[in-house]
Amino acid sequence: MNIVTRQPLESAAAVEEDELWFxxxxxxxxxxxxxxxxxxxxxxxxxxLTEKLDYLSDLGVTTLWLxxxxxxxxxxxxxxISDYRLVNPDFGAMKDFRRFMQEAKRRKLRVVIExxxxxxxxxxxxxxxxxxxxxxxxxxxxxVWSDNDQKYAGTRIIFSDTEKSNWTWDPVAEAYYWHRxxxxxxxxxxxxxxVTAALLSVMRxxxxxxxxxxxxxxxxxxxxxxxxxxxxxxxxxxxxxKIRAELDAYSPGKVLLAEANQWPEDVAVYFGRGDECHMAxxxxxxxxxxxxxxxxxxxxxxxxxxxxxxxxDNCQWAMFLRNHDELTLEMVTxxxxxxxxxxxxxxxxxxxNLGIRRRLAPLMDNDRRKIELMNSLxxxxxGTPIIYYGDEIGMGDNIYLGDRNGVRTxxxxxxxxxxGFSRCDPARLYAPTIMDPxxxxxxxxxxxxxxxxxxxxxxxxxLISVRKSSRVFGRxxxxxxxxxxxxxxxxxxxxxxxxxxCVANLSRSxxxxxxxxxxxxxxxxxxxxxxxxxxxxxxxxxVITLAPxxxxxxxxxxxxxxxxxxxxxxxxxxxxxxxxxxxxxxGRSRSVLERDVVPVYLSGRRWFAERGNSAITCRVxxxxxxxxxxxxxxxxxxxxxxxxxxxxxxxxxxxxxRLDSAKPDPNALAGVRRGARQGILVDGAGDxxxxxxxxxxxxxxxxxxxxxxxxEFRATEAFPAETPIAVEHVxxxxxxxxxxxxxxxxxxxxxxxxxxxxGSNPEIEVGRFLTxxxxxxxxxxxxxxxxxxxxxxxxxxxxxxxxxxxxxxAWTVTSAYLDRFVEEQRLLTAEAxxxxxxxxxxxxxxxxxxxxxxxxxxxxASRDDIAAFAPEAITSDDIRGWRxxxxxxxxxxxxxxxxxxxx
Ligand code: NOJ
Ligand code: CA
Numbered sequence: 001m002n003i004v005t006r007q008p009l010e011s012a013a014a015v016e017e018d019e020l021w022f023x024x025x026x027x028x029x030x031x032x033x034x035x036x037x038x039x040x041x042x043x044x045x046x047x048x049l050t051e052k053l054d055y056l057s058d059l060g061v062t063t064l065w066l067x068x069x070x071x072x073x074x075x076x077x078x079x080x081i082s083d084y085r086l087v088n089p090d091f092g093a094m095k096d097f098r099r100f101m102q103e104a105k106r107r108k109l110r111v112v113i114e115x116x117x118x119x120x121x122x123x124x125x126x127x128x129x130x131x132x133x134x135x136x137x138x139x140x141x142x143x144v145w146s147d148n149d150q151k152y153a154g155t156r157i158i159f160s161d162t163e164k165s166n167w168t169w170d171p172v173a174e175a176y177y178w179h180r181x182x183x184x185x186x187x188x189x190x191x192x193x194x195v196t197a198a199l200l201s202v203m204r205x206x207x208x209x210x211x212x213x214x215x216x217x218x219x220x221x222x223x224x225x226x227x228x229x230x231x232x233x234x235x236x237x238x239x240x241x242k243i244r245a246e247l248d249a250y251s252p253g254k255v256l257l258a259e260a261n262q263w264p265e266d267v268a269v270y271f272g273r274g275d276e277c278h279m280a281x282x283x284x285x286x287x288x289x290x291x292x293x294x295x296x297x298x299x300x301x302x303x304x305x306x307x308x309x310x311x312x313d314n315c316q317w318a319m320f321l322r323n324h325d326e327l328t329l330e331m332v333t334x335x336x337x338x339x340x341x342x343x344x345x346x347x348x349x350x351x352x353n354l355g356i357r358r359r360l361a362p363l364m365d366n367d368r369r370k371i372e373l374m375n376s377l378x379x380x381x382x383g384t385p386i387i388y389y390g391d392e393i394g395m396g397d398n399i400y401l402g403d404r405n406g407v408r409t410x411x412x413x414x415x416x417x418x419x420g421f422s423r424c425d426p427a428r429l430y431a432p433t434i435m436d437p438x439x440x441x442x443x444x445x446x447x448x449x450x451x452x453x454x455x456x457x458x459x460x461x462x463l464i465s466v467r468k469s470s471r472v473f474g475r476x477x478x479x480x481x482x483x484x485x486x487x488x489x490x491x492x493x494x495x496x497x498x499x500x501x502c503v504a505n506l507s508r509s510x511x512x513x514x515x516x517x518x519x520x521x522x523x524x525x526x527x528x529x530x531x532x533x534x535x536x537x538x539x540x541x542x543v544i545t546l547a548p549x550x551x552x553x554x555x556x557x558x559x560x561x562x563x564x565x566x567x568x569x570x571x572x573x574x575x576x577x578x579x580x581x582x583x584x585x586x587g588r589s590r591s592v593l594e595r596d597v598v599p600v601y602l603s604g605r606r607w608f609a610e611r612g613n614s615a616i617t618c619r620v621x622x623x624x625x626x627x628x629x630x631x632x633x634x635x636x637x638x639x640x641x642x643x644x645x646x647x648x649x650x651x652x653x654x655x656x657x658r659l660d661s662a663k664p665d666p667n668a669l670a671g672v673r674r675g676a677r678q679g680i681l682v683d684g685a686g687d688x689x690x691x692x693x694x695x696x697x698x699x700x701x702x703x704x705x706x707x708x709x710x711x712e713f714r715a716t717e718a719f720p721a722e723t724p725i726a727v728e729h730v731x732x733x734x735x736x737x738x739x740x741x742x743x744x745x746x747x748x749x750x751x752x753x754x755x756x757x758x759g760s761n762p763e764i765e766v767g768r769f770l771t772x773x774x775x776x777x778x779x780x781x782x783x784x785x786x787x788x789x790x791x792x793x794x795x796x797x798x799x800x801x802x803x804x805x806x807x808x809x810a811w812t813v814t815s816a817y818l819d820r821f822v823e824e825q826r827l828l829t830a831e832a833x834x835x836x837x838x839x840x841x842x843x844x845x846x847x848x849x850x851x852x853x854x855x856x857x858x859x860x861a862s863r864d865d866i867a868a869f870a871p872e873a874i875t876s877d878d879i880r881g882w883r884x885x886x887x888x889x890x891x892x893x894x895x896x897x898x899x900x901x902x903x
Contacts (some may be wrong), residue, residue: 037422144178213255317383326355396439651684761796
């Protein structure tokens with residue numbers, strides 16, 4: 001097992017618990033413009049978004065991340081800000097923002113906004129002022145200027161499709177200005193402390209309005225130094241530390257989310273020592289999830305996660321599958337990028353810069369199983385998940401729109417005009433809605449999906465609620481288990497005692513994997529989406545089978561959580577009984593009974609010699625209707641296996657009550673149906689009416705004859721002639737191994753012999769002798785017997801004794817005595833222990849037992865006129881036989897030598 005462990009838990013507790021709220025958050029990312037248009041001008045606005053807050057809180061997300069909503073020329077969708085302290089009038093006024101905040105708070109939704117600190121729009125008054133100010137003046141140095149465009153030559157170009165240089169000539173300033181993104185986005189100069197101070201003031205402004213955090217856009221690029229790549233410079237980190245210190249001092253509990261599209265080791269630096277950003281996107285992981293699915297191989301994921309450094313306890317990765325930009329492939333190798341382009345962007349229009357401008361559903365070929373699998377990874381990898389608006393309903397994209405606008409189309413609410421986003425003329429919309437037959441708003445919309453429990457929207461809600469049910473996802477450590485099958489990704493999340501086992505099939509075909517779960521032996525896996533228990537973890541590796549793109553989240557429970565393991569409900573056959581009990585034994589019902597019902601039933605019985613073996617063939621050899629009106633009878637079953645053939649007795653009764661699969665009757669063999677009437681076929685040995693019939697027939701000493709065979713019910717004189725036979729209270733004797741014994745109230749003990757043996761039955765023979773011939777008073781009187789007679793052979797079917805009130809058997813009494821005796825000896829002093837009351841009482845009891853056994857022997861030896869009971873002298877052959885038997889018995893050596901010595 002390969003372990004990548006993070007987040008030592010104890011020290012995390014040192015941080016104010018509530019301040020780590022972002023670790024348990026589910027973030028929903030949206031642009032106000034794209035969500036809902038309240039005034040029908042074709043552009044989404046804060047009032048519209050406020051109306052949709054119930055939708056968002058119902059979805060289960062806990063935090064909203066709003067893309068830039070400030071005044072802007074809109075040439076980079078708002079990331080080109082011209083005023084940091086206002087709301088873009090297209091989206092509403094400040095009062096609309098305030099109301100939105102109020103309503104979000106009322107629903108306990110947190111709000112994270114954008115702090116775009118690297119650059120402004122070239123229309124920002126700061127830039128207008130700078131370009132007109134003298135070179136070297138303070139106002140001028142709010143931005144980065146140069147006389148030539150060769151400075152910082154080692155710096156890459158990010159928007160490679162549109163920009164040829166990071167420098168642009170400004171005719172007003174008569175100098176080049178520095179920009180890492182579009183030419184209309186001049187970079188601010190963080191070597192000027194006034195710039196930092198101004199941005200801190202912007203931050204406080206929005207904190208005063210109640211926001212819960214900031215996404216720090218493009219933060220690797222804040223500072224520039226000749227001879228470097230101008231990314232991730234120590235000076236840049238110093239600025240971020242200042243921002244963090246100010247945030248903590250001004251408004252504790254608020255968060256910073258770093259947008260640093262860098263390799264893991266470089267991103268991790270943005271956490272500092274817990275004194276820079278609280279969260280940072282895991283940019284390198286994201287494309288590797290797509291890679292793993294395309295290659296049907298877990299390696300890209302496990303490899304990058306193993307390369308991911310540990311981060312401070314008070315920090316968290318931000319996980320995402322898609323966002324408002326192209327799916328960036330900057331953090332993969334050239335070969336990997338080519339592979340991903342060929343797998344996911346065959347149409348060159350789908351490519352942009354170093355990425356792919358498509359949404360999740362089209363990337364997954366709209367394959368619901370793949371979309372679900374991707375979301376399961378998003379929600380269970382170590383970090384806080386971010387859902388891009390519309391992905392919860394599987395929205396599509398439009399690669400014919402310029403730049404990244406194809407993934408920023410209006411949210412699809414209904415099948416109505418403009419997808420319910422706006423009631424304006426479609427031509428007026430800020431961007432056309434998706435209208436194709438697969439992803440168009442008529443096919444994909446919130447209204448339709450809200451009506452179906454099987455929709456992607458409903459499924460996503462369920463996944464979110466499961467994720468929220470445990471802190472392990474947001475806070476736990478991660479370790480991988482290397483199953484032999486590389487198409488299967490197995491990882492364990494652990495937080496305190498809580499263990500979550502996640503298993504994902506990354507391939508398009510069904511897969512099986514052997515998983516070593518020995519560290520959690522004895523725990524019971526509870527599958528969280530369906531809440532079903534799986535078999536407990538044992539010694540052997542678990543074999544897990546997965547459907548194509550299937551996944552499981554198992555909570556490994558120490559004790560069986562509710563709901564309990566579902567005892568597998570037997571799938572009963574239904575036997576058709578046309579006219580009377582006998583029709584059970586005719587035609588198709590008989591063959592089903594013999595082939596399917598009886599073998600399964602017998603193999604599950606304790607008294608069946610070959611229990612557990614259902615590979616037996618059964619035949620009903622004889623049958624006797626005990627009470628035709630009440631549908632009861634006895635069948636004699638011949639059961640054959642490879643090893644032996646034996647005859648078993650099976651009393652069968654039909655009960656006309658419906659099979660209750662929630663409370664299965666332990667004595668049921670099958671369902672029965674007569675017309676529309678349903679009932680159950682039960683084993684009569686535990687069935688009160690059946691026992692009542694049997695006792696009545698014994699009392700009447702009846703015979704039921706079928707052909708040459710008969711069932712003889714015979715009473716002894718001891719059977720109480722007048723007592724009514726009440727059988728309401730029938731209990732099974734649980735300790736019985738090879739027969740079935742029922743206690744009937746406090747009157748009778750009825751024992752059924754299951755396996756029929758020929759020859760006289762000692763219980764009947766000795767019982768008759770003691771009860772009727774010598775009338776021995778100290779054994780339970782035999783009241784009657786049932787025998788199956790075939791020509792001259794008799795085989796015992798059942799015996800009936802009188803119930804004798806008792807204190808249990810000698811075994812139970814003795815072991816209870818020994819417990820008490822040992823306890824008494826432990827507690828008493830040596831002298832007191834010598835006079836044990838326990839021992840004295842037990843000795844009296846044993847004295848009595850000994851006396852009774854001797855009386856019994858005398859009674860048995862009292863009639864030499866009856867051949868079977870006439871006493872016989874012990875011969876030396878007898879003694880030799882006993883001696884041989886005892887010395888060959890598998891006893892311990894000391895015991896056998898002792899026995900041999902005595903003999
Ligand atoms: C990152 C943002 O995500 C992207 O949309 C924007 O174009 C660049 N930063 C420049 O601001
Ligand atoms: Ca509007």
